[in-house]
Amino acid sequence: xxxxxxxxxxxxxxxxxxxxxxxxxxxxxxxxxxxxxAIAPGTRNTAQQPGEPTPAPAAQAADxxxxxxxxxxxxxxxxxxxxxxxxxxxxxxxxxxxxGDWGPALxxxxxxxxxxxxxxxxxxxxxxxxxxxxFGGHIPEDQVWQLxxxxxxxxxxxxxxxxxxxxxxxxxxxxxxxxxxxxxxxxLPRDGAxxxxx
Amino acid sequence: MRRRPPPLFTRGTxxxxxxxxxxxxxxxxxxxxxxxxxxxxxxxxxxxxxxxHIRDLWHITLxxxxxxxxxxxxxxxxxxxxSPRADSASAAELDPVSARERRAGRRVGTAxxxxxxxxxxxIVASVLTDRALAQLSLKDAVRIEITANQWWWEARYDDxxxxxxxxTANELHIPAGRPVLFTLKSNDxxxxxxxxxxxxxxxxxxxxxxxxxxQADKPGVYRGQCAEFCGFQHAFMAxxxxxxxxxxxxxxxxxxxxxxxxxxxxxxVRGRALFLGGTCVMCHTVLGTTASAHRxxxxxxxxxxxxxxxxxxxxxxxxxxxxxxxPQQFKPGVNMPASNLPDEDLKALVAYLRSLS
Numbered sequence: 383x384x385x386x387x388x389x390x391x392x393x394x395x396x397x398x399x400x401x402x403x404x405x406x407x408x409x410x411x412x413x414x415x416x417x418x419x420a421i422a423p424g425t426r427n428t429a430q431q432p433g434e435p436t437p438a439p440a441a442q443a444a445d446x447x448x449x450x451x452x453x454x455x456x457x458x459x460x461x462x463x464x465x466x467x468x469x470x471x472x473x474x475x476x477x478x479x480x481x482g483d484w485g486p487a488l489x490x491x492x493x494x495x496x497x498x499x500x501x502x503x504x505x506x507x508x509x510x511x512x513x514x515x516x517f518g519g520h521i522p523e524d525q526v527w528q529l530x531x532x533x534x535x536x537x538x539x540x541x542x543x544x545x546x547x548x549x550x551x552x553x554x555x556x557x558x559x560x561x562x563x564x565x566x567x568x569x570l571p572r573d574g575a576x577x578x579x580x
Numbered sequence: 581m582r583r584r585p586p587p588l589f590t591r592g593t594x595x596x597x598x599x600x601x602x603x604x605x606x607x608x609x610x611x612x613x614x615x616x617x618x619x620x621x622x623x624x625x626x627x628x629x630x631x632x633h634i635r636d637l638w639h640i641t642l643x644x645x646x647x648x649x650x651x652x653x654x655x656x657x658x659x660x661x662x663s664p665r666a667d668s669a670s671a672a673e674l675d676p677v678s679a680r681e682r683r684a685g686r687r688v689g690t691a692x693x694x695x696x697x698x699x700x701x702x703i704v705a706s707v708l709t710d711r712a713l714a715q716l717s718l719k720d721a722v723r724i725e726i727t728a729n730q731w732w733w734e735a736r737y738d739d740x741x742x743x744x745x746x747x748t749a750n751e752l753h754i755p756a757g758r759p760v761l762f763t764l765k766s767n768d769x770x771x772x773x774x775x776x777x778x779x780x781x782x783x784x785x786x787x788x789x790x791x792x793x794x795q796a797d798k799p800g801v802y803r804g805q806c807a808e809f810c811g812f813q814h815a816f817m818a819x820x821x822x823x824x825x826x827x828x829x830x831x832x833x834x835x836x837x838x839x840x841x842x843x844x845x846x847x848x849v850r851g852r853a854l855f856l857g858g859t860c861v862m863c864h865t866v867l868g869t870t871a872s873a874h875r876x877x878x879x880x881x882x883x884x885x886x887x888x889x890x891x892x893x894x895x896x897x898x899x900x901x902x903x904x905x906x907p908q909q910f911k912p913g914v915n916m917p918a919s920n921l922p923d924e925d926l927k928a929l930v931a932y933l934r935s936l937s
Contacts, residue, residue: 413912423857433861434853434870465915469875470862520862522917550768550786 408457408544421523424508424516431515449523451499453531454540461546463532464558466525468551475513479555480536485513489536489555490564497539497566502530538563619820621803623776627823628795630713630779637709644698655691713779716793721759724752728764728771728784728806730915731813732877732890737833738763746836747865749877751885752821755829756799764790772808775821781807796823803891812913818891839868840880843935851932854925859917866936876916883937889914901930 426435453459467473475485486494495505506526509516517526535545538561547559626632723738736747754760764773766784774781779794796802806817824832843849855861856870863876871879885895892910893899902909905926907916921929 411913413908432873433858434856469873519857520859522859522919525917552787 408455410456411458421507421518421521421526423519426516428509428513428515430513432517432520447500447503447523447527449527451503451527451530453527454499454534455544456531457544457546459528460531460535460540460544461548462525463528463530463535464546465550466521466529467532470517470521470529472529477555478551479553479558480533481555488533489561491537491566492569493566494569494571496568497534499527499530499534502533503527506530532558535561537561537566539566619801619803621776621805625777627777627800627802628779628797629716630794631777633709633712634780637705640705641702644702648695648698716759716795718759718761718793721761721793722754723761723763724754725763725765726752726773726784728766728768728773728810728817730768730811731806731817731911733773733817733819734874734877737836744837746833747878748836748881748885750819750887750890752804752819753829753832754796754821754823755826756796756823758826759793759795762792762794764792769810770808771806771810771817773804774807775802775804777802778821783808796821799823799825799828813890813911816890816892816911818887820886820891835884836881840866840936842868843932845931845935847928847931848935849932850925851928851930851935854921854929855932858921859919860929863916879933879936881936883934897930897934900933901926904929 453463468478473479475483476488477483480488482488482490486492493501495501495510503526505514506521506529507516507518509518521529531540532546534540535558538545538558540558542559545558545561547557549557623631623638624635626635725736725738727734727736732750734747734749735752737745739745762773762782764782764784765788766786768786770786771784772781773784773792775794777800778796779792782790782792784790800823802821802823804819804821806814808814810817842852852869855866861871861873863873865872865874865878865880867878867880883895887893888895888899888903889907889911893903904919905921906918907914908918919926
């Protein structure tokens, strides 16, 4: 009896320690600047571009991320991504909460340009036809990765303990933390349909 | 000429910071709170009627509490001195309601009544102070809407004529002798506005609007500070309140209403292109350009301010350059990202920002 109690207590202690250990990682915050190089400005493909026109770069090779996607399991990075989503006005076209408006929805399973972190990174940095501005040169690489992680949380691709449950502003849509996981699939909009959200 | 004060804080690299901090604390203690260094932040030397009311209440409370404390100490000493000392031979005193105890009961009753009266007195003084604070006339008041952000302050000067409103950050200028009405908001978490020389604290709560009215009687520079823990850099969320003579204030406001003047200096022209084509434009405003975002401080008249980064650094070209290169070195966790611009680009950017006067 006593031995059983001891083993239960030991298991509880081990479980708590494991939980604490994962908890530490998920909130880890890195304030050192990233070592990645600056992203070259992308082609200006819409009048909605922030700032003033810049000459188009010679090659787009510099657009490939210099650092890998590592922030998808870090709650702080994802919540920063949520902030940037509002600050950088992603929410104007994709709607707060990613339901889609002028731009495609980000919370469903339809992905025109790919759902992998690298695909999303390139969509943000290079821009995409029919209205998605290129943010290359305007958003530092580490912030683009934070946005990528948040965009993935919109369709439930992140772990429940990482996806944000808090919002700086009022939020009408379901909190990201309680979203069902969608299973992304390639999607081609029908001819003439410029906006898969409608 | 405006006096450029020493930085409110100077901060070293990460590893030596605790040592610096300890040394600074020691130095402050040794100097009896180094009087000449920073602008005043002192509840006990009010610069306006509101802070004077609060100071008066403090003095009343201090006096009452001192009297009570001294009375209690005296009573304890008297009791210790007069307490009967029994030796092993004396008989036990078994009568519970002796005359002496009845007398003691009366004394305790008197003391309780006195305490109640003194507490009531303090409550009345507090209520009267609140009423006095609310009675500042707002005739001809300057209206400023303050929005707190992690970790800086935005100030929008309202006017009945919308074209005369303007926005600045981390440095409030007010006319001496004229009331000021603050409207307080927050963009993220709860903050608290506190300029001890002018008024008490008032919380800024997201989704709510609070107001605070104050007045500076004489020109001067007063330091303010966030007084509600709001995250990593709460301690470095400071600001300055500069009270001017009325004419000087009007001149300052007129200058702030102007859009940024485009400088002819080739360095500044190049810096302007970098500013508008790079990451800065995503968060900052410079009136007269395409930069119009409000996620970071308005930079239209950056060079006219005394400090950078909400009172963390002096506004000098060197500090501006160091701040842009890596803000995380000075305020870890701050929302401004580091920029890895080449040196010559950084110099051009600094030249442009210094031209925004």
